[in-house]
Amino acid sequence: MLDRILLKPGPLNDDEFELVRRHPEIGAAILGGRHASALMDLARTVALTHHERWNGSGYPQGLAGESIPLAGRIVAIADIFDALTSQRPYKQAWPVDQALDWMREQRGCHFDPQLLDRFLAIQPKILEIKLKFADRPSPV
Numbered sequence: 001m002l003d004r005i006l007l008k009p010g011p012l013n014d015d016e017f018e019l020v021r022r023h024p025e026i027g028a029a030i031l032g033g034r035h036a037s038a039l040m041d042l043a044r045t046v047a048l049t050h051h052e053r054w055n056g057s058g059y060p061q062g063l064a065g066e067s068i069p070l071a072g073r074i075v076a077i078a079d080i081f082d083a084l085t086s087q088r089p090y091k092q093a094w095p096v097d098q099a100l101d102w103m104r105e106q107r108g109c110h111f112d113p114q115l116l117d118r119f120l121a122i123q124p125k126i127l128e129i130k131l132k133f134a135d136r137p138s139p140v
């Protein structure tokens, strides 16, 4: 079911979108209860909070600002950068400059402003990592 949704070339219907919005909680449940290990706790936190937004408009809990765990705020930036600059069944990859322009517009809205500034400050390193681990070539 999830593969069918993730690989769908067109827009999602309401039921499909609702299932996608549940993936943080599903991921956290798969990773198990708290205190299995520090690493699993971190993975669970990331799974549960990587779609929260600095301004509180994210999901699943609608957390805002520093009430979002640091790991979730960091992965939110990396996840969006990767999603925008990677090809998906339903979209082409965005050029890096276009993705970074959009992300700058989301400073203090979607993203923790200080973390986004740090991410932008190390762009050469980020691009080096992106190229090293890319599944396929993407526009730069």
Ligand SMILES: [Fe+2]
Binding pocket: 023, 050, 051
């Ligand atoms: Fe996600």
